[in-house]
Every structure is written in C-alpha cells, then in structure tokens.
Amino acid sequence: MMIETNSYKDDDLLELLKKIWNGKLIILFVVLFMMLCSLIYIKSSHQKWVSTRVVTTIEQTKINEIRYDIIDNSDYFYNNLMFDNYLLPATFLNLYINEFNDEKNKTTFNNQHQIKLNNIDTLAVKKISNISYLLTNSSSSKQKNITILNDYDKYINKVSREKWIANLKGMIKNNIIDLSYNLKAEKVIEKTKIKLAIKNTENALKIANIEGVSSPIPDIDSTNVIYPISLGSKILSKKLAILKALDKDKPNNIAIDKSTYKLDELKNIKLDNITLPSYFEFINSNNIESHVEGPKKTLIIVLFVFIGLILGSAIVLIKSKYEKYHD
Template sequence: MSDIQAVNNSSSDEIDLVELVKTLWQGKVTIAVCTVVFTVCAIVYALTAQQWWTSKAVITAGQYQNTANIRSQVTNLYAVIDDSSKINNVLDSETLLHDYVTEFNAFDNKKAFIENNEIMKQYADKAEITDKNKAQFITSWAKRISASQPDKKNQPDVYQLSFEATSSELAHDLLVAYSKDISDKVRDELIDALDAKISYSQQILQANKLALEASAKQQLANELIKTNYALDMAKSADVTKPLAEMNNNELFQIQLGTAALAEKSKVLDKIKDLSIFAPKLGIIHTKLELLSQIKLDHNITLQSVRYLQNTDYPISRDKPKRPLIAVLGFLLGIIFGVAIILLKSAFNKSAK
C-alpha cells in the first residue's frame, strides 16, 4: 500500500513540475517583457547615475633628511637645552606621521576644507546648500575623505589617503589640495611647538638670570660696605700702606692700607659686570643670545611624511558598477515576470 502511495506522490510531483513549466512557457512573453523593461531601466540608471571616483596616495614615516631644513634652524636650541631628546621627540618621524594622520582624519579640518576650498564651494552652489542642510552636506563629504591602514598587521606605519569626488580629475585635485592643507597645519603646529620650547627656555634662563643678578648685587653691596668700614678703620689706625703681618681672614681687611682700600671702594662702586660675583651669569647671557638668534621660518617646506605612492588619477570609477547593475536588473526582471505568471495562474485556479 505504501509503495502505491509513493508512486502516486511521485507522479503528482512530476505532473506539478510539468504544469509549472507549461505555465511559465505560456507566460514567456510577460517574462520577456518584464526582463527587457527591468534591464533597460537598470542600464539607463547605470548610465545616468552620479559617478564617483576615488583618488589615493600611500604614505609612511618620513626620513631624517625630510626635517633637516627645520633642524638647521634650531641648532642654537640644541646648544642651549641640556636634553636634546626634548627637541628630537617633536621632530621624530613617527610622531609627525601620527600627527599627520590624526589631522587628516579630524572632522574639523575636513569641515574647514569643505567650507573654504573653491572646488567644494562649486559643489555647494550646485547643491543649493542652505543653513538647514549645510551640516548634512559637510558630513556627507567628510565621509569621502579618509586616511586608513590597508595592512595594519604587517605594515602598521603605512597609510592610504583617499578622496572621493564626481570625476577622476576632481578627486585628484581635491586630494592634492587637502593633503597640502594638512601638511601646512602639521608644519605650523611643529613650529609652534618649537617656539614654545624656545620661549620656555628663555623664561627659565631669565628667571635664573634675575636670581643670580640679585645675589651678585647683594654680594657687591656687602663687599662695598665692608671695604668702606675697613677704610675708616685703616684711617683711624693710620695704616696707609699694606701690612704683611696681619691676618687676611679678618672681616675688615685694614691691612691693605688706606690707599688700597680707597681704590678698592672706587672700583667696587663702578662695577657693572655682575658676573665677577656670579660667573654663571656669563653662561646665561650666552645662552640667551643664542636663543635670540633663532628665527623660525613659518613658510618653510616641511615633508612631515614620505610618499610611497604619489596622489594618482583614478582610472576606474567606484560607483556606479554598471555591469553589476545591468545583471541585477536582468535577474530582477525575470523574477518579477515569473512572479506575475505564478500569481496569475494561482488566481485563475482559485476562481474556478
């Protein structure tokens, strides 16, 4: 009994499959029409949709010679600062690379570029940007600018810069312009950091100078007072010539005699060079002079990163994928046509 039932089920399945094929064959015109319509629509969309191209560049940490020109401008700072690592840390190639990538991905920098670049202003005018949709416009374009690591595991110091635009030329030009803006920003921040170190060193030296000058002035004043007291005592003792037998460790050295003490008093009263009492003042003056000679050029060319691949003109578009859209339109047309035939067939059966 079960064998007979299995045979009947098998026959029923074959009949249903044959009937399905017949139904689809009868509706082949509908399927063909749907396929053609969807395919044509997909092709038209693919040909008229907004194109997007991405220009790319590959960077890594710079080399020592990339910062040689700015290092030469702070040679005097190296001579003044005891710990040169404080300068080297600022000029370190890995640090500059990290700063460059951070600034490249910073939303505020992207926003400033989108608002001020002439090409981006043309995009804004074309899109008729108002105050209400300005934020959305900036956000959508900011997403098209990025610095990423294509192989973070094997090449952690290699980054890919990209800028997406509506044509190959614009993508290239925008990436070049934005990269220059970021390079200038990193350079300005580096020079500001060096300026801060120079200013800090000058402040420390000036503070030490004031302390040493105050101490030297006090020593000079004390020495002048002691000399005048000794002169008075020598006059009272009628010591006019130096005495060889007296103790030189006395507080008031009247053994010098009135003539010598009077001359010493005159010399002390005329002294302007306090380094006689504070020798370190001479070193501080030299260091301050070295720092005052440092003139940082804010327009200096600085290669904060090294390009492994220069900014290129993209040779293929990212969007739209025309062949893929056409294929999807073709498949969707077949599916839609088959669905119409099956629904129509099911409706006819239920009507009977």
C-alpha cells in the first residue's frame, strides 16, 4: 500500500516537472523580462558612494608654534593651567568634532556651497578612539564626496579657529570679572579689619585714660588682648592716629597687591592681537578612501531572476491547468 502511495507521489512530481519543462520557453521569457527589469532598476537607482577620512590629534610641536605667539601678549599666560588646557591636542580635536557635528554649520555650509546636499548626502562622525574619529560622507558621486569632505574640512577649521579664539577671549574676560570681584572683596575685608582695630583702640584709649595708664605697663603682653590698655594712652594715641591714616588711604596688603597686579595684566592684554594663523589646522587627517555601497547589482539581478523563475513556473502551471479544464 505504501509502495503504491509513493509511486503516485513520484508520478505527480514527474508530471509537474514535465509541465514546467514543456513551458520552458515561457519561463525563459519571464526570466529575461525580469532581468531586463532588474537592469532598468539598477540604471534608474542612484549609485551610492561612501567616502571616509580618519582624523587624529595634531602634534604638540604645531601647538607650541602658536603658544609662543599668544604668550608674547602678556605674562598672564605663563604657567596658567587654564590656558594650558586650551592648548592640549585633545582640546583642538574635540572642538573640531563638535563643530563638524553642529547642524548650524552644516546648514551654513550647504547654503554657501555650490554642491547642494540632498537626501542621500550625509556628513557623519564616528568615534574610533579617544584621539581619532572617522568622518564620512555618502552621495551618488565619488568626486562629490571628496569635494564635500575637503571643502567642509576647510570650513570647519575656519569655524574652529574663530570659536577657539572666542573661547579664549571669553576666558580672559571672565577672569577679569572674577578677579575684580575678588579684589573688591579683599579691599572690603581689609577696610573692615582697620575699622575694627580703630574701634578697639579707641575703647582701649578711653579705658587707659580712665585708669590713668599713660605709659606702657612692663611685663604684660597685650598682643592678643582686645583692649590693650597696657600699651598706655600715649602709644594708643599714636596707634589710633596711624590706623585712622590707613583708613583714609586705599586698603593695601600683599594679597591685594598681587591681585591688583594680575588684574592689570589681564586688562592690558590686547585681545585683538590674539589670533590663529589661517593655515593652522585643528586635526591631522589621512587621505580620503571611497567605495561603492549600493545598489548591489549582482544581488539585485539574482533576486529578479529568482522571482522570474517562480513567476514563470506559476504562469506555466496555471496555463496547463486552464487548458486541461477546457479540454
């Protein structure tokens, strides 16, 4: 019984294959038609080129060249930790990448550039390591990619130079504001100390006059006493005169002198002289590499041929069944 069943199945399979073989011309026609469709699709589709460039941090020697030019503007920049942080290779690279990714810069570049960006044109950044990034652009043209990456690199270097200088000038201006505030506070504190000393000395002088202590009392240390009457009224009077004279003058001490000198240094910096040369680049960059990413021609043709085989076989079987029904 099982042998008969298998025999029927084999007969059905042979019959099916025979029908498909008899309709081979139809199947071939459908396959050729689908191949033609695949070629038309490939021709009408935009070819997608992807171009990449690896950028890394610049050498410290290049930074030192501009460092000396900026330091010449003021002694303030010597041994200044905050300024040194502005001159780290990683600082320049991170600023460049941030500006590269900024949508406003892309829009401005797009408006100024003769080659307009469109839906299949993309500028992107991928982090490779702490000191390197992969810049990518994709479009329908290899040359277009190269042109855009090169021109955008020049544009971003220009924007980065302007941003770096603006940040440095902003740091100096903020330091001036902070130092001015701190200097004012130091002067207020010094004035308060003098006024407190005047008040204590006046009280001590009153007590000394009441007690009749005109000369210093020997063997008594009044250094840490609030009202040092042991100094005697004569010395207290001289001390009071000196304190009142100090109160009339501008407050002064070593800390105030240092802060005043530092503030004068900052104010004397000529901000317009702080520049970066136009040739200075924020990153090191490798040559641009390009490759085609799509459409995948071979895969598309194979897929269309496969669809043609299925579709052609279906047409042959339907045609055979239709003819058998009418017979």
